[in-house]
Amino acid sequence: MLTNLARFNAIIERGFSQGDLTDADEICAENLVEHEYLSPTDIPGPQILKAQIEDARRSIRI
Template sequence: MSTPLAQFTRLIERGFNNGDLTVLDEVVDAGCVEHQFERPGRPAPVVGTSGLVRIITELRSGAADFHLAIEDSSVTGDLVWARLRATGTDTGGQLGRTPTGRPFEITVIDIARFVDGLMVEHWGVPDRLGLLLQLGPFSFAPGPTTT
C-alpha cells in the first residue's frame, strides 16, 4: 500500500497537473469529504469525488498551463500537510471572472487525511486574494513610508 504522501503526490501530479481524472478512483475514497470553500452558493463540504472533479476541471479550464508544485510537506499519522505553489496563465477566467491573459503564482495550503491508502477528507486554502491582486482589477495603494 502506498504512503499518504505518495498518494497525495499522485493526486497532484496526475489529477491536477495532467488532468487525468482516473487517478481519483485510485487515491480518493468514494465517501471523501471536501471541506474547501469554493465560493458563495457552492460552499463545502462536498461528499465523493465530484468536488475534486469540479475543482480540477475549473482550474485547468481557467488556465491551460495550470501547475501545482509541492514545495513543502509533512505527514502526521494519517494527515498530509502540504504547501504548494500554483502557477498558470489566466486564459479561461478565474473565480468566475473574464480572462485577463495574465500569469499568476499563488500559495496553496492543503491538508488531506488518508485511511487505507485513500483520501477521506481534504481541506484546501488557496491564496485567492493574492490571485485577484495579480489578475486585477484590485490593487493596494502603497502605504506610508517612514524615514
C-alpha cells in the same frame, strides 16, 4: 501500498498537471466531505475532486 505522500503526488502530478482524473476514484472515499469554500457538495466524493481539478485546469488555460 501507496503512502499518503505518493497519493498526494499522484493527484498533483497526474490530476492537476496532466488532467488525468483516474486517481480520484482510487483515492477519494464516496463520503468525502470537502470544506473548501465554493466546492460542490451535492456530488459523491471522487466527483468533488474531479470537479476541483477540472476547475483549476480550466482557470489557468490561456
